[in-house]
Amino acid sequence: MAITKMKLVSISTTEQNYEEMLTRCATSPYLHAENASSFVNEENAGKLLSVENVYSDYVNSLKNIGHSIGFEMKAKASIDRTYTQEEIETFIKEVEEQFKVVSDSVESNTLTSDDEVALEALRALDFRAMHDCQYVSFSMGRLPIESVKKLNMIQDHKFIMVKLHATSQYHWICYATANTHLRETRKIFDGLFLEEIKIPTVDSKKIIAEYEEELINVFTYCDERDRLYNLHKYIAVFKDSYVVVGFVPAHDMDKFKKEFEGVDVKIEAHEPSDAPNLTPPTLLKNNWFFKPFEMFVTMYSLPAYNDIDPTVFVGITYCFLFGIMFGDLGQGFLLVLGGLLLEKKLNNKLAGIVGRVGLTSMLFGFLFGSVFGNEEILIPVHQGLFNVHEKLINVMDGNFTMTLLISAVVIGAVLILITMMINMFIHIKHKDWGELFFSQNGLAGFVFYGFLMVAIAGQFVFGFNLLTPTWLIPFVGIPIVLFFFKEPLSHLIQGKGIKPHGGWGNFCLETFFEVFEILLSFITNSMSYLRVGGFVLSHAGMMLVVMTLVEMTGNAGPIVFVIGNLFVMALEGLIVGIQTLRLEYYEMFSRYYQGGGKKFTLISSDN
Template sequence: MSIVKMKLATVHAGADQFQDVLERCVSYAQFHPEPAAHLINDENGGKALQDENVYNEYLNQLKNIGHSVGFELKAGPVSRSYEEAEIEAFIKEVNEQFAMIADTHELMTLTDNDEIALEKVRSYGFEAMHECQYISFGMGRLPAESFKKLSLIEKKNFVVEELHKSGQYVWILYATSNTFVKEVRKCMESLFIEEIPIPRIDGKKILEQYKEKLTEVYSYCAYTSEIRKLYRYVVQVQDDYQLAGFVPEKTADQFVRLFDGLNVRVDLAEPETAPQLVPPTMLHNAWLFRPFEMFVEMYGLPNYHDLDPTPFVAVTFCLLFGIMFGDLGQGALLLIGGLLLEKIKHNRLAGIVGRAGLTSMIFGFLFGSVFGVETLLNPVHQSLFGVREKLFEVMDASATMPLLIGAVAIGAVLILMTMIINIYLNIKRKEMAEALFSQNGVAGFIFYGYIILFLIGMFMPDLLPFNPGSKPLMILFIGVPVVLFFMKEPLNGLMKGEGLTPHQGWGNFALEEVFEVLEIILSFVTNSLSYLRVGGFVLSHAGMMLVVMTLVKMTGNAGPVVFVLGNLFVMGLEGLIVGIQTLRLEYYEMFSRYFVGNGKKFTMISSENA
């Protein structure tokens, strides 16, 4: 349950080996390369490789040739290599051969039925038909009624072959001697023939001759073009070609073995040895927490040196969702459906729903609610907890205030926890002013924590052994933190050796900080009250299910159908709303206090990212 530890791997190869290195790296998913620009400095005197990619131009030319003759090129396995001169000669050859085919395609707009008829004519040989000295051929589609009239013509100077027919047309091939060609064409025009030119060359035959090699050359160019795009990751230091990047610490030895058989050297080092490089972030969590990585990634990945918040997000999300959507039966459906979808579809959101369903079941049991039936678990509660009816009656008027106060109390605890996380992270980053004097640092923790104690002492004085309202304590735990909020910038400058005087002068500084301190104090109030929605949605869920149960009683024999549809409606509508509100609390009330989200995603080497 942490951010995966990385090793900085640098591969050293000669001029004749670095392309093989790139080819092997492409097939390895656990390598995050660093662009050459990040590795070049005055000390190593390195330079980036020329990224001119002539193979990309070859690809475009081949695609255009294929498109001109209606042949879709698809890259396949590479069977052999081709020199640039060989590729250029081949492109020139096929361009010349396919030029006539392309011209023919531009002149002809054929339907599917036309193509069927033309395919039958192809067997006679297009070239042979055009080379006949004494016989002329024609092709076209006749209306079905006109085709019947052909048999009524007394003097026929032509022969006709039926090629294809549909409901409205008949496609024919006719032949006549050159002596009668004009007469025959006039006859066909009188029958409303729609002429289809017979191609002078058989483009399909030519295409078949070149198709295999065209695909081979295209595949080689596509593969080589992808490799060339990766040149941006290679640094040339004299005769040494270097490729550097990060690999997970656990797979570092496997990465080294990737280059067995090549005359290369692989150096492994800690990321700290290259401070100019920012290690990428790869999250690795236990099965229970893993789907919640989606919420973290949506907000932004943590920095490599920070803390992975996924377990905290998983626990708090499930806790808040379960409280707001507490129903044993509906929670069970969410649990089963979510986990099944996660297993079948590998959908992370479904996994989150399944885990949230578990906490919904727990709180549904505590609230005594099963598909909206509020009395079903009463005997169980009476037996386990020794209560008269059930442990907690949500819809009881006396339960409303404790429910809302409890929601705010949960929010206060979560706010304090996020402050502790923020203090830890800022100490780790060596940002001591933020850790000590900010609203989410030690000063904020003391201020907010003491306000909570003050409220407890006001409403439940017996719980505290001291009076939190005494002036000395108020000055120490409320007044001093407020002063620290106000003086955070000067104190930060003092700690960095920049002096106590603010950059903008004391006058402007004081004016700005007064309003900022007021905003901080108000934010504590609004952030705490934001958690009222937790209690509000508990009441909302119970109220909606009360409406469903009332409708069930009113509809008589249709009650079971209403019961099922009502539960599904509440699950869909309120489940979505509660999920959104819980995520809002995660992002705006918790993440905003401690999470920066400036991490760099671990991305395998790929030409798509080049």
């Protein structure tokens, strides 16, 4: 419904407490912090906090170690103890040396999940002890199931074998033999097509387990320090004070102050206008119904803090236009049901928009007398409610087509005039008198376009003629002159020179084509709304095809009915949704909306 009002806050403390202050700021769900570089300057004698962040390198080193051995480095929720830089560097050097052997062992084997199971079964024998044996050699691998049967037939073999794991295709085995019989034994297993798997030189899991707890503790400490140092960009130093400046929603100020209880800080609140060099962020505030439509606004551009939030207008016009173009009571009900369920389950804004436009689809579907493409089922209801011969609005009646198209243009004209009024309100708010009085979307454009719409309506509907010099000169001629001289007149109001920068010759030539484009845009923008009527006919025509196919397919009619409705809902719904959004962006936003706002971003999102 509006843009949330902000307070400019300043949080300051001493050098001894600034890290605790910064930690509280970093976890706040209310603070949008400003980079210190945006308000520190020579006039206020402030300085940026410049401290080398060595912890970023520590974090990367620990992550690389974990990656090399297949160990996920994940920080804990809290720190168990603190470490000096010397302790951290010594620990990293130690684990790098220890895990180099583990890394080499991991890289030398490309193991399947079944290989891992077999290796786990062999782990009980101790890999290091197996490699240290002087007179006995060990080997492991997988044998095809057919080779296992042949192995049982070998007599007087000079080896001992154990089965580690089995599947329907392979058996994983480990054999041990004296060094004097190694060559003979290998020859036997080579003939049986043994796929050898290298036995690791060290037990990586055992080594990892020895260091795991300390590794996680050091990583947690370094990660937290790294994130804290990354927030130093928000700290400004003024003499002995360490200051964070930012914006907090006005209604959350009391909650924000409570977050610093127990910390020696000073919090001051000001109006955003007290710091004109800082741009307040934009936080949209809308009710449940219009909240999903914020997505369309932010896709285009956030409104500036001092502008208006167009979300409600977008929500109303989008639902209205979509409902007209996709008018079907039954299909609209499915859109409502499916959209609201998906919104609740997935918290998806687009699904929420689908659910809401389904309501207006139901409304216009009822007025059009259409239920899943059936154009006759609501005739008795319309006759009883509206006292009509058949239906209140018969879209498929050929005599109604011209009325429908003219109505679409009238809807477009009304929306164009409304957007002009919104534009004028914005310029009044910003005291931008040149744009207010002389632009095609300001007062001059409103008079010009409004008069033409009234004159055309009077000529063809009410029978009176306003297209005479008496009316055309003040309501058409003067606005066109104002369009032409908008730039010099705006400069005159601002107290600047009236002469254009490029001289009168260049100005007249360029402005002539600009005014011609303005006049042409009024025509094209109005005609663009013909698509509203066109899609009403398109939707009705597609459903007529579906109902015809249902009648032609006999017993398969119900299946064709369901598939046809789903197909039309998917295809037509997507096209209508896109075309409605196009009308919002190109025909409406272009007349009143500038955007360019800065998103309200919590400092906690940097953490």
